[in-house]
Amino acid sequence: MPFSPPRSRLQASSNFEMLAWLFMRWSGVLLLVMIFIHLFVNLVLGDGIQQLDFAFVAGKWAHPFWQWFDLIMLWLAMLHGTNGLRIIINDYADTARSRLWLKAVLLTCSIVIIALGSLVIFTFEPCPLGADPSALPTFCP
Template identity: 70%
Template sequence: MSATAESTIAAPRTGRIDPKYTRDKTKSGNFEMLAWLFMRLSGVVLVVLIFVHLFSNLMVGDGINGLDFGFVAGKWADPFWQFWDLALLWLAMLHGTNGVRTIINDYAERDGVRFWLKMVLYAATTVIIVLGTLVIFTFEPCLVGADGMLLESTPAFCETL
């Protein structure tokens, strides 16, 4: 049996693409490439940040039994740990936001729905990053004039004030 021109299979991607699967091509594809690269690099950095965070909180000292207000207060009294936790917060939020943005782009078919879902995502991300940053840098465990009942004993870092 011989093959005729009618029964040949067209090469992939030579047919017409359904319009609902096409996006506005006026945007540069460079952003998506940079977003993809950010996901890979931030993922590697996050693994290091998370495992050091978990090790320092759970394995050093009293372990999970030592985690309390005083532990966090002592940790954040050191600028190194403030910036470590800040980097963890920012990278985790931006990494997660970029992932959810990709999911929204993949599954939201209507442009209006896609736009508003991303606006809600960006607003939530901004609020969490701003509030988290404020908490890390304005956290004050040694309240001036307090009766001292917030902590069981006065930590060493409060005595120098």
């Protein structure tokens, strides 16, 4: 087996950039499809925008499929947007120090939004105690 030297930092960086570029293309296509499905289900089926209320979301998230669908869409959109902003920071930030701080803020904000969004999707209570019964979905007691 021939000896292969360790990969240089430049080569590892270019592989990451290639993977990030591929991720942007594939996630963009998948997001486009998911967004049109999301808009069709929420706005075209049923009564259109008049149906969008707490009961609609509660009924939709009562099914695990829609929870996972919205979770995947959230994660893809946040990662896609974060990667795009990372590229903009690399292009326009003047110094390495400003790039580091801007990327740290970007990463922190992205992690917080992904964590909070995931928490909301999976801890959402469709039938909260003490709520106005007229605002609840029909399946609530």
